[in-house]
Amino acid sequence: MPRHALSMADRVIALLVDDAARARIDLVRALYDRGAVDVVPPHVPLVGPAPLVGALSAVKDIIALLVGAHQPFMLELGAAERVFDGSRHLLQLVAGQGAEDSRRLAAALAGDLQGPQALPAVARIALTVGSFESSSAADKAAVELADRRYFVVVSQVGILEEREDGAWSLERTLALGSIREDGA
Numbered sequence: 210m211p212r213h214a215l216s217m218a219d220r221v222i223a224l225l226v227d228d229a230a231r232a233r234i235d236l237v238r239a240l241y242d243r244g245a246v247d248v249v250p251p252h253v254p255l256v257g258p259a260p261l262v263g264a265l266s267a268v269k270d271i272i273a274l275l276v277g278a279h280q281p282f283m284l285e286l287g288a289a290e291r292v293f294d295g296s297r298h299l300l301q302l303v304a305g306q307g308a309e310d311s312r313r314l315a316a317a318l319a320g321d322l323q324g325p326q327a328l329p330a331v332a333r334i335a336l337t338v339g340s341f342e343s344s345s346a347a348d349k350a351a352v353e354l355a356d357r358r359y360f361v362v363v364s365q366v367g368i369l370e371e372r373e374d375g376a377w378s379l380e381r382t383l384a385l386g387s388i389r390e391d392g393a
Contacts, residue, residue, distance in 0.1 A: 220368060220369065221254050221258045221377070222366060223254045223366065223369060224363045226252065227362040227363070230360065233359060238338050238339070241300055241339025242339045249378070249379065256319050256330050268368075269368065272383060279310075279385050282362075283306060283360060283361070285304065285306035285361075286304055287302055287357060298340070298341040301333075302354070302359065304334035304335060304336075338354075365382050
């Protein structure tokens with residue numbers, strides 16, 4: 210039986226960072242959370258994480274239609290802030306320009322993935338660049354990044370899945386704007 214046929218693993222649907230910005234953002238991630246750089250690409254969650262029941266291929270088709278109808282856009286990441294996820298202090302770059310485009314896409318995805326496929330839209334559009342044991346270390350890193358801004362061309366959405374070892378893997382990549390207005 211295929212791995213995803215009866216999967217109930219946690220999944221996230223996220224904006225993926227373009228290659229030009231990825232190199233710069235990965236330098237920051239390497240400084241504040243080296244392990245994450247090797248495990249998962251930089252991404253901005255839109256919906257999830259939550260269990261998504263069923264075959265990934267069926268859900269991928271729904272997501273591909275929604276993502277295909279949204280055009281690529283520019284996303285500004287900056288305004289470094291510390292958040293606590295219940296076990297760790299995370300350093301996140303919060304979205305400025307492009308945040309509304311991201312929220313519209315998140316709302317569309319969360320609205321169409323109903324029933325056993327339901328995934329909640331995220332409350333804030335942000336990219337995690339660090340993980341810390343103490344709030345003071347996270348606050349210090351936030352001050353160091355206070356004036357930094359990263360401009361990302363968002364042209365792809367990814368479906369990430371939590372593996373049994375707790376790491377995340379990129380399972381699918383889908384292109385924004387793949388369905389053009391002229392029907393092609």
